[in-house]
Amino acid sequence: MDDTTATTPGTEDRVRQVLLSVLGDSVDVSLVDTDTDLWSMGLDSLRCVRLMVALEDEFAIEFPDELLTRETFSSVRRMSDAVAGTAAR
Numbered sequence: 001m002d003d004t005t006a007t008t009p010g011t012e013d014r015v016r017q018v019l020l021s022v023l024g025d026s027v028d029v030s031l032v033d034t035d036t037d038l039w040s041m042g043l044d045s046l047r048c049v050r051l052m053v054a055l056e057d058e059f060a061i062e063f064p065d066e067l068l069t070r071e072t073f074s075s076v077r078r079m080s081d082a083v084a085g086t087a088a089r
Contacts, residue, residue, distance in 0.1 A: 012080045018058050019076065022051045034077045039070065048073050055079065061086045 012034060019038070020029060027041050043051070051073060056062055063072070063086055072082045 011083055012076055014058060015055065015080045015083060016076050018054045019051060019079070022047055022054055032076070035075050038074055038076075043073065051079075055083060059083050059087060064089075 016032070019032070020027075023042065032038070032041060048070075052063060052068070061083065063082065067082050067086065072078055
């Protein structure tokens with residue numbers, strides 16, 4: 001991912017909304033900030049796949065293979081950066 005790619009305003013909010021729609025009531029929304037480790041909050045591999053597909057749909061992108069890692073989906077910030085980097089391609 002290109003570190004010079006800036007997350008656009010609103011991207012983190014949109015990522016957070018998609019995340020919360022995928023996680024549903026299984027997570028306390030008040031505990032999820034930009035850098036919260038989502039895996040420790042209950043994200044698992046099945047939900048991660050659902051999250052990836054939902055993000056691709058929301059942003060009309062397709063994540064490249066090199067971003068399909070646990071790290072990419074570990075926090076709202078990392079997902080937002082991945083979305084911004086992918087959209088900029």
